Amino acid sequence: MPGCPIDRKTHRERWDRDLNVHHITPLGTFIDADGVLDYERANRLENLITLCQRHHMRWEEFAPLQPDIR
Numbered sequence: 001m002p003g004c005p006i007d008r009k010t011h012r013e014r015w016d017r018d019l020n021v022h023h024i025t026p027l028g029t030f031i032d033a034d035g036v037l038d039y040e041r042a043n044r045l046e047n048l049i050t051l052c053q054r055h056h057m058r059w060e061e062f063a064p065l066q067p068d069i070r
Protein backbone atom coordinates (compact mmCIF):
# COMPACT_ATOMS: atom_id res chain seq x y z
CA MET A 1 0.00 0.00 0.00
CA PRO A 2 1.44 3.41 -0.88
CA GLY A 3 2.97 4.94 2.21
CA CYS A 4 3.16 1.62 4.07
CA PRO A 5 6.73 0.83 5.15
CA ILE A 6 6.05 -2.91 5.57
CA ASP A 7 7.77 -5.02 2.93
CA ARG A 8 7.32 -8.76 2.47
CA LYS A 9 10.29 -9.73 4.66
CA THR A 10 9.26 -7.43 7.51
CA HIS A 11 5.66 -8.65 7.28
CA ARG A 12 6.78 -12.27 7.61
CA GLU A 13 8.91 -11.37 10.64
CA ARG A 14 6.14 -9.39 12.31
CA TRP A 15 3.09 -11.58 11.58
CA ASP A 16 4.72 -14.92 10.68
CA ARG A 17 2.85 -14.94 7.37
CA ASP A 18 3.06 -13.50 3.88
CA LEU A 19 1.42 -10.25 2.78
CA ASN A 20 -2.38 -10.36 2.48
CA VAL A 21 -4.15 -10.29 -0.88
CA HIS A 22 -7.10 -7.88 -0.97
CA HIS A 23 -9.90 -8.04 -3.53
CA ILE A 24 -10.49 -4.46 -4.69
CA THR A 25 -14.00 -5.37 -5.81
CA PRO A 26 -15.39 -7.55 -2.99
CA LEU A 27 -15.80 -11.29 -3.59
CA GLY A 28 -19.55 -11.05 -3.02
CA THR A 29 -19.83 -9.03 -6.21
CA PHE A 30 -18.84 -12.11 -8.21
CA ILE A 31 -21.54 -14.44 -6.87
CA ASP A 32 -24.23 -15.26 -9.42
CA ALA A 33 -27.97 -15.80 -8.85
CA ASP A 34 -27.33 -19.48 -8.05
CA GLY A 35 -24.84 -18.57 -5.32
CA VAL A 36 -21.79 -19.66 -7.33
CA LEU A 37 -18.64 -17.56 -6.97
CA ASP A 38 -16.81 -16.81 -10.23
CA TYR A 39 -13.27 -17.31 -8.93
CA GLU A 40 -11.67 -16.54 -12.30
CA ARG A 41 -13.19 -13.05 -12.49
CA ALA A 42 -12.79 -12.34 -8.77
CA ASN A 43 -9.10 -13.24 -8.80
CA ARG A 44 -8.00 -11.35 -11.90
CA LEU A 45 -4.76 -9.50 -11.22
CA GLU A 46 -6.40 -6.12 -11.80
CA ASN A 47 -8.76 -6.89 -8.90
CA LEU A 48 -6.02 -7.83 -6.42
CA ILE A 49 -3.58 -5.84 -4.31
CA THR A 50 -1.17 -6.95 -1.60
CA LEU A 51 -1.54 -5.25 1.77
CA CYS A 52 0.01 -5.70 5.17
CA GLN A 53 -2.14 -7.32 7.85
CA ARG A 54 -2.93 -3.99 9.53
CA HIS A 55 -3.93 -2.17 6.35
CA HIS A 56 -5.93 -5.15 5.07
CA MET A 57 -8.06 -5.17 8.22
CA ARG A 58 -8.65 -1.43 7.82
CA TRP A 59 -9.72 -1.75 4.18
CA GLU A 60 -12.08 -4.61 5.01
CA GLU A 61 -13.83 -2.33 7.53
CA PHE A 62 -14.58 0.21 4.80
CA ALA A 63 -15.24 -2.10 1.84
CA PRO A 64 -16.11 -1.47 -0.92
CA LEU A 65 -13.82 1.59 -0.69
CA GLN A 66 -10.70 0.96 -2.70
CA PRO A 67 -7.04 1.69 -1.92
CA ASP A 68 -5.41 4.35 -4.09
CA ILE A 69 -2.94 2.21 -6.05
CA ARG A 70 -1.64 4.96 -8.32
